[in-house]
Amino acid sequence: MNSISIILYIVGAAFDLFGCLGLLRLPDVYNRLQSATKSVTLGTCSILLGLFIQYGFSATGIKALIAIPLLFFTSTVAAHALIRGSYKAGIDLWDKTVVDHYKEQNK
Amino acid sequence: MIDILLYILMGLSFLCFLRVIMGPSVADRMVAIDIFGILVVGICVFLAIKTQRLFLIDVAIAWILISFIGTITLAKYLTRKKLDE
């Protein structure tokens, strides 16, 4: 156990906490996705990086290092698919939304 | 130390289930399930350190892929159908 990986674990868990709080607090599905994708993905990437620092260039460390870009690409594509799907399914934006340029594409 | 972080992540997945129960629309529930899928990866990593069973990293990688496919399928379902709830 070295101290850098401990710090990375704690930072990762804290970002996961912020992401889940955002999931509960924010008003509509689009804003929830904002907090969810960014905070939770980077928190988990930080945890995996801590695992890589702890184990170095062994089998476990390399697997953790490969999992980081994998998690990054899959979670961004999933967030994109979810937000597009919920717009197409007709879920309304929040009342205080200021602009919506996407509306004219969906007549 | 690792124990406390493990319990924190487990508590966070209960927060996700709270959103699944509360969520006013279908999309909210899907977002919560997606987040839960990412949190499980962190839980796998902490369990692997705690119990020294390092094959759990492979489980985490497989979980990333399966959760991705599940989310894409649900999003496709959202796109095709009008859901009112």
Added chain:
Amino acid sequence: MKQITLFIIMFLLWMGFSFSLEVANIIAGIFAALLTTIIFSNRFLTSWQKFYNPLRYFWLIIYIVIFVWECIKANFDVAYRVLSPKMPIKPGIVKVHSSLKTDIARVILANSITMTPGTITVDIIDSDLYIHWIYVKSDDPEYYTKKIIGRFETLLKRIFE
């Protein structure tokens, strides 16, 4: 040549995932990579020459450094908006015009936008990106185009085009 490039990439990925140098493992990896190459080589990697240009890798490393820094900033920004009691959010969907030509560059740009401060790509139609922004700072198209994609576009042009 296209097939060989894809085969090498897939085989390296297999070796990274399994990470053992047994003979049986390497043979299984060769078969798996061969199968992937046969199935996907026609719809993937349309321009393999770009893989052998070292300058592109140099720009890619710079891009990754800038991108990780933006990611960390994004996280603190979103964490601040979530934690502060008044929730200072002003969401909206804006339309941004990008000048990138190839598909892969657009995909990477959309992924990068999704991970930077308060922005998610909703859709890409030809070269227009529709972006959900958690705090719309101004209505001026030039301002927000520069604010959202200005940091990445020039670097991506050097990497992928």
